[in-house]
Every structure is written in structure tokens, then in C-alpha cells.
Amino acid sequence: MANQIVLLAFVAMTCSLVIAFEPKPLQDFCIADTTSSVIRVNGFPCLDSKLAQADHFSFGGLHMPGNTTNPLGVKITPVNVAQIPGLNTLGISLARIDYAPGGVTPPHTHPRATEILTVVKGKIYVGFVTSNPENKLISKVLKKGDVFVFPIGLVHFQQNLGSGTAISQSSLSSQNPGVITIANSVFGPNPSISDDVLAKAFQVDKSIISSLQAQF
Numbered sequence: 022m023a024n025q026i027v028l029l030a031f032v033a034m035t036c037s038l039v040i041a042f043e044p045k046p047l048q049d050f051c052i053a054d055t056t057s058s059v060i061r062v063n064g065f066p067c068l069d070s071k072l073a074q075a076d077h078f079s080f081g082g083l084h085m086p087g088n089t090t091n092p093l094g095v096k097i098t099p100v101n102v103a104q105i106p107g108l109n110t111l112g113i114s115l116a117r118i119d120y121a122p123g124g125v126t127p128p129h130t131h132p133r134a135t136e137i138l139t140v141v142k143g144k145i146y147v148g149f150v151t152s153n154p155e156n157k158l159i160s161k162v163l164k165k166g167d168v169f170v171f172p173i174g175l176v177h178f179q180q181n182l183g184s185g186t187a188i189s190q191s192s193l194s195s196q197n198p199g200v201i202t203i204a205n206s207v208f209g210p211n212p213s214i215s216d217d218v219l220a221k222a223f224q225v226d227k228s229i230i231s232s233l234q235a236q237f
């Protein structure tokens with residue numbers, strides 16, 4: 022009988038915890054107060070709403086081309102909660118991507134967001150790969166005005182196939198989508214993953230692993 026009461030109490034407690042979960046914003050907005058370093062929440066603490074100004078919700082300069090003179094030939098200009106504190110708790114952000122001819126956004130994933138990409142200029146080859154065990158490549162060549170979706174968590178890439186520069190804009194379903202670039206994560210972490218692990222994982226000689234690690 023005592024055991025049953027304890028069990029009942031436990032069930033009641035866990036049920037109330039589940040019901041109490043609220044994924045949607047519980048106020049009009051919550052401007053990130055980046056100066057408040059003491060409180061730890063899932064996001065940033067809120068600035069007093071009476072202090073809200075238009076600047077908390079805006080960003081300028083997205084018409085400016087990014088500098089693509091780098092080995093990948095790509096420049097990403099993010100517009101997330103780090104640039105617009107008013108995005109805090111709202112679950113959305115965006116980015117501009119500039120591509121030199123042949124420029125590549127290398128295979129990467131966003132751990133917290135689905136991405137929807139619009140081609141603003143040029144011809145861009147895009148694709149993502151489905152989960153194990155299928156690992157099916159879903160890819161397409163896009164032209165200006167075309168839209169493509171990269172589902173949350175899946176590895177994806179882009180490449181400018183045109184002879185001129187290309188531009189795309191992406192919207193992402195998180196104020197802070199995060200980026201995990203596969204090559205950097207595997208071959209460039211600090212400290213390194215053991216070459217024994219990587220040689221076995223990729224079924225190649227350790228010298229090949231070393232030359233890949235040297236690139237990152």
C-alpha cells in the first residue's frame with residue numbers, strides 16, 4: 022500500500038513536469054541582455070521590455086557582398102541572435118552566402134535548425150544526405166529564384182556552378198542554429214582524434230589521415 026502511494030506520487034510528479042513544458046515564447050519578445058552573465062537559461066536572459074528599441078530588432082548591411090577570397094571561395098554573413106538581440110527565444114534567423122565561381126560551402130550540419138535556401142543570383146548545386154543506413158543523396162542544381170530545404174541535422178553542401186559570382190539567402194529555424202563542418206570536426210579538433218581511430222574509421226592508411234589533419 023505504501024509502495025503504491027509512492028508510485029502514485031511519482032507518476033503525478035512526472036506528469037506535472039511534462040505538462041509544465043512550454044516551447045513557445047511566453048511574452049511578446051525577450052531582447053537578449055548579453056550583459057547579464059549570472060543567470061543561465063536556454064538562450065539569453067531578457068532585457069527589461071520597457072527598454073526595447075527598433076535597433077534591438079534590426080540589422081543593416083545585408084546588401085553588401087561578402088569577401089570570398091579564401092580557399093573555399095565562400096563567405097557566410099550570419100544574422101542570428103548575436104547580431105539581432107531581439108531574436109532571442111523566437112526560433113528563427115538568416116544568413117547571406119556569397120560564392121566565387123566554383124565556391125563551396127563544405128558538407129556541414131546545423132544541430133538546431135532546418136534551413137530553407139533561396140538563390141538570389143547565379144546557379145548553385147545543392148544537396149543533403151539522408152540518415153543511416155540509406156545515406157541517399159538528395160541534390161539539385163538551382164537557378165535564381167529557386168528554393169531548397171535542408172532538414173534539421175542532415176549533412177548538406179552548396180557549390181556555385183556558374184562562371185560568375187552567386188548569392189543565396191538562408192532562413193533557419195533557430196535563433197542560434199549552430200554549424201558543424203564535417204571535415205573540421207573530424208580532422209581539425211583540438212586536441213586531435215587519434216589517427217588510429219580515424220585510420221580504422223575511414224579504412225585508409227595513417228599517412229592519409231595525417232595529410233588530411235594537416236589541412237585543418
Ligand code: MN
Pocket residue numbers: 129130131136171177
Ligand atoms: Mn547550412
